[in-house]
Structures are given as structure tokens and as C-alpha cells.
Amino acid sequence: MATNSTAPVQQMPTPAQRRLAVALQMLHTLQEGGTHVFHTGQFSRLEREALLQAGYLQLVIQGWYMSASPAAKAGDTTPWIAAMKDFIAAYCDARFGTEWCVSADYSLRLHAGTTLLPKQVVVHARQGKNGVVALPDGFSLMDYQARDFPSADRRDIAGGVRTMTLEQALLKVPENFFRASPQDAQIALLSITDASELSRLLADGNHGTIAGRLAGAFLAVGREAIANDIVGFMRALGNQVTVVNPFSAPPPIVLGGRIESPHVSRLRLMWSAMRGDVASSFPEEPGLPMDVPAFMKAVEEVYVTDAYHSLSIEGYRVTPELIRRVASGEWNDERHEEDRRSRDAMAARGYWLAHNEVNQSILQIFEGANPGEVLKRDHGGWFRAMFSPSVTAGVLAAADLAGYRGHQVYIRNAAHVPPSREAVRDMMPVFFELLRDEPLASVRAVLGHFMFVFIHPYMDGNGRIGRFIMNSMLASGGFPWTVLRLEDRDRYMDALNSASRDGDIKPFAKFVAQSLRNAAEANTDAQLARDVSREDSDEEDASRPRG
Secondary structure, rough: OOOOOOOOOOOOOOOHHHHHHHHHHHHHHHOOOOOOHHHHHHHHHHHHHHHHHOOOOOEEEEEEEEOOOOOOOOOHHHHHHHHHHHHHHHHHHHHHOOOEEEEHHHHHHHOOOOOOOEEEEEEEOOOOOOEEEEHHHOOOEEEEEOOOOOHHHHEEEEEEEEEEEEHHHHHHHOHHHHHHHHHHHHHHHOOOOHHHHHHHHHHHHHHHHHHHHHHHHHHOOOOHHHHHHHHHHHHHOOOOOOOOOOOOOOOOOOOOOOOOOOOHHHHHHHHHHHHHHHOOEEEEEOOOOOOHHHHHHHHHHHHHHHHHHHHHHHHOOOOHHHHHHHHOOOOOOOHHHHHHHHHHHHHHHHHHHHHHHHHHHHHHHOOOOOOHHHHHHHHHHHHHHHHHHHHHHHOOHHHOOOOEEEEEEEOOOOOOOOHHHHHHHHHHHHHHHHHHHHHHHHHHHHHHHHHHHHOOOOOOOOHHHHHHHHHHHHHHHOOOOOOOHHHHHHHHHHHHHHHHOOOOOOOHHHHHHHHHHHHHHHHHHHHHHHHHHHHHHHHHHOOOOOO
């Protein structure tokens, strides 16, 4: 007896799909080994063509490829930024073996924990050809034929790239490096624990002039003992040493005697160098509000606007109606299956939960708690609240919300590469320390936001938490809740990039200050409207006949 079957017919994969599946398995195996840059010989021609066509590989130069995402848009520089140092290492190893290293200035920047990539990387190698190789997105590599190539004991590895040792780089870097890159130079100097290795290198060649320059540099950053050791040792060998300060301006701060990681030194130097520009961009602080309920009511009144713009800046497609539904409690992951599965709805729900946590932190500040200490204690709770709907929906595991990120991240189309996960753990305690000790709310707000996203401690949500930090720190000085608007996104991102890339905080400080003025004016207009409405109501009550 015949029966009708309703079971779906399973389609067989096409030959092209089978080739892509095999190629993806090969790519996955290679990536599991920690590499994201590949030579043409690592794939068969059919595998390579399948991956290129599907968008999982991109060409770097002839014979070399990097991992990519099919979702990447044209002009997206993120894949190359993520792959560049891996490519330099793999390509130069293939050409020169271990007999190469990057130039002294890039070596010094890498030892100093730079978060930027140079537009041209100069590689020193005995077998260099003095040629230039064009790389993606306007970058290039020059292989310089070095006659005084450093011996193995004067070479190192930093940031995954073969470099000169820190001491060798200080010896070889040109004098103008101290004027052109004073922050990197100061961080490098502060990383030296004693003069012994530098003195050995200086003596090998009687580098009296360089000794005088380095001694002057160490004096400028407060390392008098190292400077004196260098000068005394070289003069004892009969060298003429004239101490010269190579910095064009005094370094912004002189740190204490303890040795800290380069990333921590960078954070302290940036804060010291930037805080004056921030302070000069802001009006005088109103001070903690006398009427806390009224302040918090104003925060709630602007919530829908704030959530819409903050989420939209991050690319979520949310509407004010969805935000109101979440804020009013109408969103329910059991009753609204579509909401439960919606990335945008989960983001809106998480923003509402995090916003409530932030409000509690602000109330603690209004009761007299130190803003930096409150943020140190509460920021993890903000993060967990923000992503708890994703855990409930099974999109994330609860373990994903435990602590700071465990992987390297990249900011789309940004020149700044966030610090390594190891550096994050060094930097975050100092970040809170700087907030704790900062007397000005405007500086806490602007540098709190900027440096949080500079560190990028989480895999996701850094921008939203950065804006929450900004507003909680503004509130600590009595400033109103300030919305950074979607229509200003390009100016906002450009200002953050300017601070990360060039060390110039002024555009971001002015951007936040203007947004604050707009918020203050909006608050004034709203209060005026409420006062007028109240007066009209009082007049109407007065005109009514009394019974």
C-alpha cells in the first residue's frame, strides 16, 4: 500500500559547496595553529579559489593571503590591520629566515607598547634589497640592506615581530625620535631598570655623543641614577660626554621610581598630557545637585532619546517604540518570541537594565562616594546587565560575562589597535586609580570615556559602557545627562581616532562639551515649559469660584 511522505527532501551539496567545505576545514586547521596569514603553497589551487570567491581569504601581495570575513564591506581596513604584523613576520621569515629585524624607531615603539601601525615598516636584513613592497590600504614595507646588522644578542621579539633589543634601539634611534615621538621615547626610557646593558653597548664603539644624549633623556624623565651611571662609566673609559636633553619640551610628567609596564606608563602619560585640554574646554562644575530626585527624574526623561542614539551609534536598528516597550516592562522574552530572538530587542533590553545599574551608581556618588571607586566596584555589573538578555536567550554563555576579554580585538577602520588581553589586566586598575585621584568631573568624564574605549576591556559593549562612564562622571560634578547623537557619529568617531592616533584630545573634549551645552539648554527649555504649565494651572485654579 502506497503512503504519502511529508518528510523534506534533503538536497545534496554541489561540487562547489563540497570544495568550499573542504577548504574551510583546511583554513580552520591553520587558524587553530594561531596564524591568519597564509602563503599560496598552504592551499591547493581549488581550495584557494573557493575561499577567495567566498570572501574568507583576501590577497595581500602575490602569493600571500590573509583571513577575512564574507561580511566585510568594501573599504573596511580591519582585516588588514588585524593581519599586518603577522604578515610582516611570516613574509620576512620566508625571505630572510631569522636574520632580520624592524628599524630602531619601530623597535622602540613596539617595546613601548604602541597601539599604532606605521604606514611604512622598515626591515633591516643582511640580504635586504633596498626595495619597497606595496601593501593593502596604503601601507608598505621596505627591506633595507643593513651593513651593521645587530648580532643575535642585540635582537629580540616584541609584539610578535623581530626587533632590536630595547637598549640597542635606544642606541640606534635618531635624535629626532625624542622630539617626534616623545611619549614613546619616555615610555621606553622608563622601562630601563639599570644602566648596565646600555653602558656595555655604548662602550662597544665609544659612543660618547649618544651617551650624552641618552643621559640627558634619562635626566628629563627623572632617572638621574641611570644618567649618572652612563656618564660616569663612559668618562672612566676616557670618552668625552656632553649631556644634552634631546626632548624639545619637558616630558609631561615624571613618574616615580617603580618600574611599570609600558602600557601603564602610556596610560599615565596620556592622562597627564590630556587633562589640561579637557579642563579648559568645559564650564565650571555646578556641583552635586541639591535636589537629587529632580536630577534623577531628568535622567529618566531623557532615557528614550539616549538609548535610541547610543544603540544606533553601535549599529543596532532600534526604534523609540521598542525602547519605550522595554522601559515600560512590556518586553517579555517568554511572551514575545520574536523579541527573544531579536538582536536589537536584546540590546534594547540590556541597555535598560544597565541604565538602571548606572543610576544606582550615580546615587552612590551623590551620597559622597568617590566616583572612581564606585566605577571600579560597579562597572562589571553594568556589563553583565547589558548582556544578560543574551545569556537568557542562549546567545551567550554565562561564562562569557566573566571578567575582561580573553582575546585580541580590533576597532573597525581605526588606526589604533587595542592593547593585548594581558595589558588590559595591567591597565584597568590604574585606569580606576586615575579616575579616583582626578579632582575635575569634566576630566573624569572625557578621559574616562576615551581611555575605557582605548583599553577596550570587553569583547563587546565598550562604546555603550564608555558613554555610561561619561555620564556618571558628568553627574559627579552636577552636569546633566548628555546624549551623543547618531547624526554626530562621524564627528564623534573622528574625535576618538584623533585622540588615539595623534594624542590630541581637544576635538573629543570640545565635542563632549558642546553636547553638554546642548543638553543643558534642553533641560532649561524643558524646565521653563514645566514652570509655564504650572503657572497657567495655578492661574486657572485661582480664577475658579470657591464653593
